[in-house]
Amino acid sequence: MEADLHQVIKANDDLTPEHYQFFLYQLLRANVFHRDLKPKNILANSDCKLKICDFGLARVAFNDTPTAIFWTDYVATRWYRAPELFLLQYTPAIDIWSIGCIFAELLTGRPLFPGKNVVHQLDLMTDLLGTPSAEAIARVRNEKARRYLSSMRRKKPIPLSQKFPNVDPLALRLLEKMLAFEPKDRPSAEEALADPYFKSLAKVQREPSAQPVTKLEFEFERRRVTKEDIRELIYREILEYHPKLLKEFLQGTDSMGFMYPR
Structure with a gap:
């Protein structure tokens, strides 16, 4: 624009x-x-x-x-x-x-x-x-x-x-x-x-009114998020850029220790 x-x-x-x-x-x-x-x-x-x-x-x-x-x-x-x-x-x-x-x-x-x-x-x-x-x-x-x-x-x-x-x-x-x-x-x-x-x-x-987006899409607005939850979400976001570590994490073999690549 x-x-x-x-x-x-x-x-x-x-x-x-x-x-x-x-x-x-x-x-x-x-x-x-x-x-x-x-x-x-x-x-x-x-x-x-x-x-x-x-x-x-x-x-x-x-x-x-x-x-x-x-x-x-x-x-x-x-x-x-x-x-x-x-x-x-x-x-x-x-x-x-x-x-x-x-x-x-x-x-x-x-x-x-x-x-x-x-x-x-x-x-x-x-x-x-x-x-x-x-x-x-x-x-x-x-x-x-x-x-x-x-x-x-x-x-x-x-x-x-x-x-x-x-x-x-x-x-x-x-x-x-x-x-x-x-x-x-x-x-x-x-x-x-x-x-x-x-x-x-x-x-x-x-111009009929559009159907609103389902409120289920916004359930996260209701949740109380703890510091541990935020740490977990950030960690999961980082893993999105490292498929191998993400796969290990999802399989339960990850030790939760993240090493940044060179």
């Missing part, structure tokens, strides 16, 4: 509404549980085809319930992080939020929520989207975040048409849905692709 979406946004001030629509369409069709979507993780070619990369934080969802998570506070990634991640839980809807932030950046050429820290990030979100409802705040699991949101002055949402003048109202309506504070209020990838914004592009009936 020739570039990434960060470079595309930075270098092109002549992107058209058709570019915006086609980029968003491709991001939604991917329908992954990536957890770290941002422009630098979206590769791009001159024919406007996109590919998602860097699956280092991608995880399998063993169920649909919110899951607790402790997330390292990377500065660059924070800007595209759904609010529930600051509140120490996540669902697959986090990718929809990230895609919404990326789409907004395509529209303006600037990050939507360039927070300097977690508190500043929440301030920027609520400045645009308004303060969450008392019911939404009550559902926040993290006590410190719940207290901060409860003590925040009440803010009214700013109409997206004011933030993004001269943008297709259908695009803004879909963006507003993707940037819902509560994960349950965001559309799924399938629902977003069925939105009127994609009427001229998407044909949902000819």
